[in-house]
Amino acid sequence: SAVKEEEFDVVVVGGGPAGSTLGTLVAMQGHRVLILEKETFPRYQIGESLLPSTIHGICHLLGVSEEIAKAGFPRKKGGTFRWGSGSTPWNFSFSVSPKISGPTSFAYQVERSKFDKILLDNAARKGAEVRQNSTVLDVLEDGERVAGVVYRDADAGEHRVRAKYVVDGSGNTSSLYKRVGGTREYSEFFRSLALFGYFENGARMAEPFSGNIFCEAFPSGWFWYIPLSDTLTSVGAVVRREDAAKIQGDPETALNNLIAETGTVKNYLADASRVTTGQYGEIRVRKDYSYRNTSFWRPGMVLIGDAACFVDPVFSSGVHLATYSGLLAARSINSVLAGRIDEKSAFDECEARYRREYSVFYEFLMSFYDMHVDESSYFWSAKKVTSSSHTELESFVELVAGMSTTGFELGGAEAAALRFKENSTEFADAIDTMTAQNESNMSPLFRSAVVRQAMQEGAQVQTRAQLGEDAGDESPLFDGGLVASEDGLFWERSAPR
Template sequence: MRETTQVLVAGGGPAGTTAATVLARQGFEVTLLEKEGFPRYHIGESLLPSLLPVLDVLGSREAVERHGFTRKTGAFYDWGGQEWQLRFDTPDRPANHSYQVIRSQFDHILLENARRQGVRVRERTSVRRVAFTEGRATAASWTSPDRGDGETAFQCLVDASGRAGILAARQLRTRRFHDVFRNVATWGYWRGAGPLQGAPEGAIGVFSLPGHGWLWAIPLHDSTLSVGLVTDKRSFNRARYEHGSVDAVYGKALGQCPLLSGILDGAELITPLKTESDYSYVSETFCGPGYYLAGDSACFLDPLLSTGVHLAMYSGLLSAAAICSVLRGEVPETHAQRFYQTAYRHAYERLLILVSAFYNIHDGRDTYFRRAQALSHRDQQGLRLHESFLNIITGIEDLADVQDDAVHALFTRLRQPVDDRHPHGLGGHGTSHMLPLPTSPQQAAAGLYLTLTPRVGLRRTT
C-alpha cells in the first residue's frame, strides 16, 4: 500500500500528538503512525506546570482536568540533609499547579484528542525505515498486523519515536550517551502508603541517598504510589552483585531513607519492579532536510527534575510551528530548522546544566565548570556542543558562596521567572516560565520567534 500525506508523525506519545494536533488544527493533512495499541504503559508520571499553556494550544486541557489526575501543587525535596518545599503557587500565580498522571491514560487522552482534531491516527503500525531522496527525507515504510506493509510519502516528517529513535538511533546513528549520566532507574507501585507530611498537596517527593543515588515518590489518582530508585550504573551493578538481585538493591535503598520508609510502613508493593538504564543521550542534530526529531527521539536527560514530558511537548509545539510556516511559504526551511535547532538545543542544554547543578549542589563552583566541560566534550565529528554552556553555568556559580544553604538558594532561583535580558539565567521551575516558549522578539532564536495567534507559526524579528 502506498499513500501520501503532507506531514507524517512517527510516534503517538506527547511529542508526536502535540506536533500532529497543532498541525491538524492549522488545516494541514497529518498522518500519525504509532507502533503500539493505546492505552499502553509508560513511565514519566510527574508533570510540570509549564505544560498547561501547551495543553491549551492543543485544546486538551479540559479533558485532562476532567479526568481526575492527582493535582500537583509542588514538590518536596529531602536532598543532601536539607528538607525543602517547592510550592508552585506564588502570590502572582496563586492557582499554579500541574498533575501526577498515569501515563497510559494521559497519553491516550492526547492521542484521542489528536484524532478528534483531524489527525489520521493508525495504531499498531511500526515505521521500519525512512527513505531519503537526494539527501531529503521523503517517505517511510511501515508494517501493521491489520494493514500489512506499506509506504507513506510526505512533505515533512516528525520523528517522535522515543527511545527507539528511528532516525537518530537506527538510521543516521547520530545519538550519543552522556558519560556523566550513565544512570539506572528501577521502580514499582505501592498501595496503602501514607501521606508525605509537610509536603504540598499532591507533591512529588525526592530523597537523596547517602553516597550515590536518590528516590522518587509520586502519588497517583488510583491510590497507588510510584516509587523509584535512580543511581549510577557502576554503583547499581556493584550493589546488585553484593545483594543478589534488583529487588534487594531496591529494598536496601528504601531502608536508607527513613522518611520514605515511614510512609511505606504497612504498604504493599503490588507490581514487579521495572528497570531502565543508559537513558541520558542527545542527537548531534535535531533536524535535517525534510525531518524534525521531537521529544525522546532527539534527547533525554534524567528524571530528577521531571523534564521529560515538558521537553517532548515543547519540541512538538516548536516543530509544528516551524513546519506550519514552511508549508505556508512564510519562512524558508533552512531558516525554520535553524530556529528549531537553536531553540530546542538551548532548552535541552539549560535543563542539562540544571540537573547537573542539582546533583553537585554541595560541591562548589569548580565542580560546575568541570561538569559543564565534561558535558560539552567534543563529539565524534569534532564539533563542540552549544557555547551557551558557559553562559548557563555562570548563572549558578554564586551558589558556591552559600554552601550552608545551597538547596534553599537553588530553589529560590528556580522559582524566579526568566529575565528576558538574561536568557541564559536560571529560573522558573514550578511555573510556566520554567522554560518559556520563545514567543517574543527578546526570546528569538536564529532571528525567529514563535507566534500562537492568530495562527501558529514563526515570525521574524525586525
C-alpha cells in the first residue's frame, strides 16, 4: 500500500532538554518542526542539579523563565563540597560574593520529570509538533544526505517523515548517533558507575546553603546529595568501575553500605527514610562513562546533548551541555534555512563550539579529581592526572567562591553590561559589585584558564540572552569563525574591523 510520507523542515529525535531547546528555537522562526519522543512525559531522568546559564540564558531564550520560576524548584546558589585535603566542607557560590546575590547568580535543583515536561510543553506552545510514544528506528538517506526518519507509534504503526534536517537528541541510550558516521570514543579517565535512590526527610544544610548540591568524596568515590524539595533528596554514589562489586547484589544493601562509608551524607540521612514507591521508589544503576563521538554532524543530520558526548556528572554540566548544544545547532539550522550561511560553515561552527565547551569541562573535571581526598586509596590514585600541574587548585575554595557567572573578564560583554546598567535598575547593583570585585581583588585563579573557561561560554550565552543587542558585538571564538546574531538565534560572519 502506498504510504504517505509526511514532510517537515526539521525532525528532532528525543524530547529531553537538548531536543526541546532545539525544537523550540527553530519553531520560533516559523519552521515546521516535529519532535518525536519515545516515552510519554512526565518520565524519569537523572541529572537534577543545574547551572545558571541554563536557567538565565537558555530558558530565557525559550520564553519559559516565568514558568520555571513558578514551579517551586529549590534555588541552587552553588555547591558545597567535602572534597580535597581537609575534612571541612567548602562552598562554591555562583554569585560574586556569598553575601551578595545578583539576579542571575543561581540555578535550580529540579525533578527532571517536571523540568523536562515544562520544556517539551513549551516547545509545543511555540509551534513544534510533539508526538510522544513515538520511537525513531532509523534515518532515511538521499545519497550523502540524511533526509528523514522512520518511526514507530504506540500501535506499532511505522511512519516515514522527510525533513531537511534530522537532529539526534535521543540521549545516551539510543544508537541513532551512529548514522552520523564516526565512532564513540570513551574516556580512559572517567569510567564510573552510579548507584542512586531517593530519601524523605534527610537533613538540610544551614542557610544560605540549604539549596546547594552537596558532594562528598570518600575512599571508593563520591556521593551527591541534592535537595529536590523541603523533604525529598536525591542521593547517589559514583564508584569507579573496578569497584563494581560494591554495587552488585541487593541494591538497597549496596547503597546502605556505601552510605556507611561516608561522614556527612551518613549523618544527613540518619533520620531519613528511603522512598519505595512511585518514580523515586527504585534504586537505579547507571554507567556514567564519559564519551564523545568523532563526528557531530553530516549533511542533513546533527547530534546534540548526550547523543554527541557526555562528561562525568560531578560539576552538573550535563543539562548545560545539552541545552547549549541545542542552541548552537538551532543557530546553524536557522541560518541555513534562512539562506544566511552555508551548511558547512554553520555546522562546523556548531561542532567546534560544542567540542570546545565539552573539553573545557573535561579538563576542569580532571583538575577537580586531582584534588584527592586520600592519596593512598586506589580510587584517588587512579584518578591522579600525571600531566596535571594545577597546583593552585588547593585554594580552589576561596577562588571559586567569588566567581561570577554574569561575566568576569568578558571583555565586550562586560562593557555591554555597564551600558545596560544605565537602563536597568534591576542589574545595577550586581554590575557595580561585579566591577568592583574585578578591579580590587581579582584572584589569580580567575586568570587560570581552566576555571575561567569553564564559566566563560555559559556566561556569554546568558549575557546575550538577557541583554540582546545591548550585549554588543562578539568576537569569533575561533579565527575566521562565526559569531551569534544580536538575538542569539542565528550565526553571522563577524563584521570586518
